[in-house]
Amino acid sequence: FLTPTQLIERTSADPTFHDVGLKVSAKVVPGSIMRDPAAQRVDFKISDGTQTFAVTYIGLVPDTFTDENDIDVVVEGKLGRDGVFHATDVIAKCGSRYEAVWDEQGKKV
Numbered sequence: 001f002l003t004p005t006q007l008i009e010r011t012s013a014d015p016t017f018h019d020v021g022l023k024v025s026a027k028v029v030p031g032s033i034m035r036d037p038a039a040q041r042v043d044f045k046i047s048d049g050t051q052t053f054a055v056t057y058i059g060l061v062p063d064t065f066t067d068e069n070d071i072d073v074v075v076e077g078k079l080g081r082d083g084v085f086h087a088t089d090v091i092a093k094c095g096s097r098y099e100a101v102w103d104e105q106g107k108k109v
Contacts, residue, residue, distance in 0.1 A: 001025045001074065004051035011079055018081050021088075028071040028092075046073060046085070053079070057087040065092040 001023045002010070011017045026046035034043045042057050042065075055075055065071060077087040 003048040004046060004053055005048050007079055008051045008053070015081075018079055021076070021078055023074055023076045024085065025072070025074050028065075028073050030070075031067060033065070033067050042090075046075065053083060053085055055085045055087050055090075057090050059090070061090050062092045065090070 002025070004024060004026050007017075007022070007024055024046065026048050029045040029047050029052060032045035035041070036043075040058055040060060042061055043054065045052055045054050057075070057077075065073075072093045074091040075085060075087040076089040076091075077085055079085050
């Protein structure tokens with residue numbers, strides 16, 4: 001896995017790195033998610049706090065992939081020479097933890 005900063009550094013040092021399939025781990029930039037339901041296309045931006053770039057993906061994304069959540073994401077694909085990461089897979093993890101609800105006697109509800 002690379003961060004956006006590591007990927008930008010590697011492609012700057014070696015332009016052939018654009019042709020390498022890889023995984024990038026980062027956070028989705030809040031408010032950047034744009035959906036085209038008819039084409040099943042999702043465009044968004046990811047960042048590691050230093051570098052940010054656009055991602056485009058055609059397919060279904062997980063239910064946790066919403067603007068309401070702090071999304072940690074792993075995208076698999078290639079960084080195009082156009083500066084857009086063309087994802088072939090998107091894995092999202094909700095930033096909040098899922099916890100069981102307990103009743104007054106300490107039993108799961």
